Amino acid sequence: MxxxxxxxxxxxxxxxxxxxxxxxxxxxxxxxxxxxxxxxxxxxxxxxxxxxxxxxxxxxxxxxxxxxxxxxxxxxxxxxxxxxxxxxxxxxxxxxxxxxxxxxxETIKSFGGLDIESFGVSHDAAEPMFYVFHHEGKKLVLITDTGYVSDRMKGIIKDADAYVFESNHDVQMLRVCRYPWNIKRRILGDFGHVSNEDAAIAMSEVIGDRTKSIYLAHLSQDNNMKDLAKMSVTQTLEMKNMPVGEQFELLHTDPKTPTVLTEI
The missing domain is CATH 3.60.15.10 (Ribonuclease Z/Hydroxyacylglutathione hydrolase-like)
Structure with missing residues (x-):
């Protein structure tokens, strides 16, 4: 199944x-x-x-x-x-x-053929962690709410069939927005959220031969826009010779509307 x-x-x-x-x-x-x-x-x-x-x-x-x-x-x-x-x-x-x-x-739990792997991220919470889902040779990664993507994280999430990947903010929008400086500093810091550009750089280092889809997730409602996130990520990936729309596609997520139930 x-x-x-x-x-x-x-x-x-x-x-x-x-x-x-x-x-x-x-x-x-x-x-x-x-x-x-x-x-x-x-x-x-x-x-x-x-x-x-x-x-x-x-x-x-x-x-x-x-x-x-x-x-x-x-x-x-x-x-x-x-x-x-x-x-x-x-x-x-x-x-x-x-x-x-x-x-x-950093453990794996098995539930009737579905192996769920947990891994730590860098965020200002007690002990934040996200998950990789393994089933019948397929790999699905969920990673948001991290200030950066470390080499350790990259090793765990490398070469998945599909990613739900944080692309939280546009740095310029964040710098000029109405947020107090302490909030901006938190978001931009190592325990905050990944920007469009930094997300794309991390993606370029983990996308593998079997990667088909990347969902841009956890977009800031004040400091990002769907089209801007997609454009920024696309530009960075294409600068690294990873043309979007050929082997893999970038897809939107939404705060209120679910993505279509998709089979891997």
Whole structure:
């Protein structure tokens, strides 16, 4: 059975990602309200009650806003590392102990033919981590919320069939925007978010022969635009002799509308 996925929502207002195989179905993060999450699932013709569990990347509200509500309503297992559990315990309300599972960083958990690999990123959270999904020789990478992409990360995410890759901001837009300087400094720093150009440079070092699609994710609503992100990433990749639209394509994500459920 093939692996399918949808970026349900991506951006500063909330993030959620869905992946399924024939036997398993996981949600990564629930950064929108319970009602919004139910509507997103309905729009891809899936039901929350059928989830195998929810994987958490980190405790920021745009990733866990609806987590407690969904876990309680649908009795879903939640997977997060120990420090993330400690950081979000008071933010998600009461969750039964039987629903709480630890997923350590830099480990692999297997769920009936779906191997999920966790890896650390550089972000101002307790212990942020993202995931690589392996199923029947296919590889799907989810990486956002990182100030930079280290060589270690590149080694883990190299040569995937598909990427959901942060392309958070345009540096010039960020520099002149209305944000206070301390916020700008945070975003631009090593524990903030990756810019369009830096994302493209990292992509150029991990794209492999089997890479077919890259979804530009977690765009800032104030300091980026879909067309600008795509143009910036395209220019940088093409300068590195990686023509977009030949072997692989760049695709948009949206804060409110899910991407089409896509098979790898």
């Amino acid at each position: 093939t692996m399918r996925f949808s970026v349900l929502a991506s951006g500063s207002t909330g993030n959620a990602f869905y992946v399924e195989t024939g036997e398993q179905a996981f949600l990564v993060d629930a950064g929108l309200s319970g009602k919004q999450m139910e509507a997103l699932f309905s729009s891809i013709d899936r039901e929350l009650k059928n989830l195998s569990g929810i994987l958490v990347t980190h405790e920021h509200s745009d990733h866990i806003k609806g987590l407690g509500v969904l876990a309680r309503k649908y009795k879903l297992p939640i997977y997060a590392n120990e420090r993330t559990w400690q950081a979000m315990e008071n933010l998600i309300g009461n969750v039964d102990v039987e629903q709480k599972f630890t997923f350590d960083m």
